[in-house]
Amino acid sequence: MQSQNKQLRAYTLEDGLPQSQVYALTLDAKGYLWLGTQGGGLARFDGSDFKVFNKTHGLASNYIHAIKASNDTLFLGTQKGISVKVKDVFYNIKTPQVNEILKFGHTVYALTDNGLYKLINGISVEKVKLHSVINNSQINDLVFDGNYFWVATNNGLWKLSALNSEAKTIEQLDHNDYIDLAILDAKIFASTFNYGTLVIETQNFEDAYLIRTPLRINSISIQNSNQLWIATDNEGVSVVDTETFKVLFTIKNTNGLSTSDVREVLSDQHGNIWIGTSGGGLYKYFQNSFKHYNIETGLNGNRIYAVHHNENGLWVSNSEAGLMKIDPMGIHDVELPEAFSQVKIKSITSDKNGNIWAGSDGKGLVFKGKVLSDSIAIDTLKKSKKRIPIERLKTKIFNTENGFPFDWIRTIHTENDTVWAATYSNGIVKFSYDPELDDITIYRTYSSLEGLEDVYIMDMTKDDDGRLWYATKNGHLGYLKENRITHLGLALDQDISINSIVVQNSTVFLGTAGNGVWWSNDTNFSVFKKLKGTKNLTSENVYQLIFDDQGYLWIGSEKGVDKVELSKDYDINDVFFFGRNDGFLGIETCLNAVDKDHKGHLWFGAINGLTEYQPTDISLNLKKPKLFLEDVKVAYKSIDTINLSLWSNSDKVLRLNPNQNQVSFSFKSIDVNHPNGIEYRYKLNDNDWSLWSTNNTQDFSELNYGAHKFITQSRNYRWIESEPTRFSFFIEKPLYKKTWFQWLIIGITVLIFVFSILQYVKRLKNKNRKEQERLQLENHLLTLEQKALRLQMNPHFIFNVLNGIKAMAPTKPEKMNDTVNSFATLLRETLVNSRKDKIGLDQEIKTLKHYIEVERLMAEESFEYDIILNTDLDVEEILIPPMLIQPFVENAIRHGILKGPRKGKLKVQFDTTDEILKVAIEDNGIGIYNSQQQKPKTDHQSMALKVTRERLESISGKDALKINETKQKDGTIDGTTIVFKIPLETDY
Structure with a gap:
């Protein structure tokens, strides 16, 4: 210890x-330190900041005597009673002044100036009836040893078997004013205000011991x-x-x-x-392992400019107060000449004889050492004289006033009798001094003329190979060996000050002003690499570099010191930071004010004093940090209806409405030693983790609908990670985006669409039915009309034929018999076909031939005809409406061929495709239009052509019939061509 x-x-x-005035302290489960003050209210401390709660926040009194933390609830004992803090809301319950608050099981007790109270449902209190004396006493403390309750009051120490008036054991053990109690194993420690502390064995009161x-x-x-x-x-x-x-x-x-x-x-x-x-x-x-020295412990000033250790002790310069020496006998002032009493000493070293050399700002060098001088002693018996060496102290100043070349000394290095002194802006001087003869010998001055391209020296050190390394303010590096300068130039390829240089195992380490630490161990030190690894240095501003006996590299900066563990390849394996909260009270280290003593202790000079590091086996606290959700906000408003500590890492899901798609999280880990060393990361759902940062809030806006899981994690300054904390929430979809609603709308739409289609189909069917009925009726009427027309045609035809036969009797009796036979056959076929809707094409052609033969027999001049059939189909299978062609043939014969000047020719041609039956009727008569102009219109002919045209349009559509006159090259009309097409129908 x-x-x-x-x-x-x-x-x-x-x-x-x-x-x-801090009267009460407690820690909550999250790691916050809570303080109760006398007049300042309540304060919460996280290691960095205090957050204050007082009467303006709802606290009943700013005078707090007791605090008890339980989960997220804080119970405060004040002058005016109990204040219960739930989140940021205070609930106040009036009682006598509360001296202590305790919790046994689920019951909270308040120890007051007038007995014991217990809290009921967190909103009221009930006085606990014990012994009549206790009920009216000031109760200061209460502990439970597993069997009995021990009560400390101003009226004595009590032992109870239960906290009620019916307790089997209620015993007053002492009558003094008892202030506080503590329990350890089987011992009760009971303290009075003015009579010491009583130590009681719980099973044997007679063996009590008094700590006076x-x-x-x-x-x-x-x-x-x-x-x-x-x-x-x-x-x-x-x-x-x-x-x-x-x-x-x-x-x-x-x-x-x-x-x-x-x-x-x-x-x-x-x-x-x-x-x-x-x-x-x-x-x-x-x-910890640090010991701090400052003005309060004997230094003349707090700012330490230089530190050096030799066998005589530790030498330090502080502020402008000269030199001091620390040894086992204490801290001592070092006597210096008056010129050095108010000067900054920036460098201290010693030579092989233990003499001290100190370099100053503007006053040159001071030598402090011992010299031997002869003294003559007289032996009275032998009447002789003898010279005896006597050791005496010597102090000597070297500056420009007595021949030394420089007054501003930045750093000093000694080896045997040789001294190197580096200046601020004039290079390096090499010299030796014989204190007994008071003789200084300046061997050489190294400046730009000798190859020292940058004379603004910041630090010097010597390695095992005899090289005296120097580093400059402008980033240059070089070394002296055997009086030769090897200047390496800009070692880091950048104009940045190299503040410190140290050599370890043939490796050169450079500490820079703002760019960390660099190292090189190649043959000619041409390439330097930046020191880096899994962890980063606390600061890039390096003021001090030193290795300890365990091989750790210590780096001093403006924030404290880093203890760096390096791999064999000079990668950073680990960084241990020590600042004010870790015992390094000096905080900002001073340039190169560092050294190691013979015990392996490190000495750091800093702005706020001198710090000694004593390596020990003190173990670091490697506990995982605790991470908790501080606040969850939805649409920028905190969710006060849930207990975040219960909802975190649970199966509970916060359900949000569609408009609540903006969610913010605040999370926190408490480390009172390194509050600024905590870093956080987070992720949403299955996304990647964010980068580590000190930001402990995260806002999400325009979140998608559905389930989400927010996960966050923290790590402390040692990079020990907490367990992840998760929070689940679900954003409801808008009604119009919900699946069931969308399916409902789709279903309703489909039903409406189907209903509309059905209605449309129904109307279409009705329309089609009516149209079909109308067409059927028209067709039926047309059929009847055709039949009637055919029946009307027949008498007229019969009349014509009979007149023709009558005319044949005297002139052509030989044709009369054939004409009558053909006419009879034609009448029979016409009567049969007129009752049918469709007949075979073979039957139509047969009837057509009989009709043409009758016309030929009756004609005065016979004509030729030809019926051509171009089809691969069986003519018996092709169906055609009856009497569809006969009116056109009749018109071609009677109004074309018979009136023409030429011998008549008639051609009827049938062509088929996969879907069409094409009929062409050609004659070589006078032309249809000429014929119509010459003949008188008859109802029979005009009606027959009109009915037939309408029948074709009903079968094949508009423009189904085409009638064209044929002409010769000179424009003379030589006949008519009638063409129409009907859909091909077959009987299979």
Whole structure:
């Protein structure tokens, strides 16, 4: 214990603490530290910032005496009663002043100035009836040892078997004013204000032991497993061994606290112990490997410019206050000439004889050492003289006033009797000094004339090969060996200051101003590589470089120091950062003010003092950080209806309406030691993780409808990752986008469409039926009309034929018999066909031939005719309406051929395709239009052609019939051609 350095970090009003009197401390499950003050209300601390709650936020009183955290609820004991904090809302319950709040099982108890109360449903209280004396006493503390309740009151110490008036055991053990209780194993520690601390074996009260000091006790607690920390109002904190009851050490105003009035002590999960004081604010106590020196511990100033260790001790220069020496006897001022009393000493070293060399700003070099001088001693008996060497101190200044070339010394290096001094802007001087003869010999000055291209030296060091390396402000690097300069130029190919240089195992490391650390170990050091790896340095501004005895590289910066673990290939395996919260209280290190002593301890000079690092086996806290959701906002409003700690990592799903597609998350991990070292990452659903960053909020807008899962994770400054925290939510689709609604709309649309189609089909069917009925009626009427026309035609035809036969009797008796026979056959076929809708083409051709023969027999001059059939089909299978062709043939014969000047020719041709039957009737008469002009119109002929045309249009559509006159080359009409097409119908 004594080998470890104890450190205190103060938090005061300047850090955001609302009040310097801290009376109550507690930690919640998330890691927040809560402080109750006297007049400043409640404060929450995350290691970096204080968040304050007071009466303006709903707190009943700003004077808080007790705090108890349970899940996300905080119970506060105030002057005016109990305040229950749920999220950011306070519920106040009036009681006498509350001195302590405890929780046993699910019941919360308030220990007041007037008895014990228990909380009912978090909104009211009920006084617990115990012994009549206890009921009216000031109750200060209460503990349970597994069998009995121990109650500390201003009227004595009590032992109860139950917290009610019917307890079988209610025993008053002592009558003193008991302030606080603590329990460890089978021991009860009961402290009074003015009579010490009583140690009681729970099973044997007679073996009680009294710890007589300290007195004036405010509170007690068990810390570090087996230490009793006793807080007093005048002697700070006394730490007592719970086995020997010896005081191990004290913490008070003489060794770190600003006041000795300590009210409360609390330990956290990181091993820190927090001390609440009355008037001095809050302190963090921690044990580490650092020991800090500053003005309060004996230095003349806090800013340390140079550090050097030799066998005589540690030599430091601080502020403008000269030199100081630290050795086992303490801290001592080093006497210097008056000229060096108010000067900045920027470099310290020693030679082989232990003499000190110090370089200054503007005053040159100072030598501080011992020299031997002869003294004559007289031997009175022998009457002789003897020379005796006497050691005496010598101080010598070297500057331009006494022949030294430079006054501004940046850094010094010694080897045997030789000294190298590097200046700010004039290069390097090599010299030696004989203090006994007071003789200085300047061997050489290295400047631009000798090849030192950049004379603004920042640091020098020597390697094992005898090379004296130098680094410059402008980024140049080189070395001196055997009085020759090897200037390597811009080692990093950039104009950036090289602040520090160190050589380890033939590898050169360069610390830069703003670009980290670079290294090279090749033959001619032509290529330098930047030091990097899985972790990054805390800062790129490097002021100090040094290796410890374990091979770790220590890097000083403006933020503290990094302890870097390197691989054999010089990659960064790990980085251990030490700042103010880790015991490195100096914070910003000073340029090259670092050294290692004979014990392997490292000494760092910084702006706020000198820090010693003592390697120990103190283990780092490697616990995973805890990550919790601080807030979930929907449409920029916090969701107050759910408990985030219960919903996180559960199967619960937050259901949102379609308009709530903007969701924000705030998440947090608490590390009171390294609050700024926490980093976070997140992902939504199955997307990739985001990059690690210090941002602990994330906003999502215009989210898709459906299920979502937000996942976040944190890591601490050691890159130890927390368990992922997830939160599930579901954004409902709008009604019009829901599947069932869409299917419903589709179904209704389909039904309407089907209904419309059905109605349309129904109307179409009705229309078609009516049209069909109309067409059938028209067709029937047309058929009747044709039949009637045929019947009308027959008498006229019969009359004509009979007149023709009558005329044949005297002139052509030989044809009369054939004409009568042909006429009889034609009448029979016409009567038969007129009753049918369709007949075979063979039958139509047969009837047509009989008709043409009758006309030929009756004609005065016979004519020729030809019926041509162009088809691959069987003519018996081709169907055709009856009497469709006869009117055109009749018209061709009677009004074309018989009236023409030429011997008549008639051709009827039938052609078929897959779908059409084409009929062509050609004659060589006078032409149809000429014939119509010459003949008188008859109802029979005009009606026959009209009916036949209409029949064709009903069968084949409009323009089914085409009639053209044929002409010769001279324009003379030599006949008529009638063509029509009807759909091909077959009888199969």
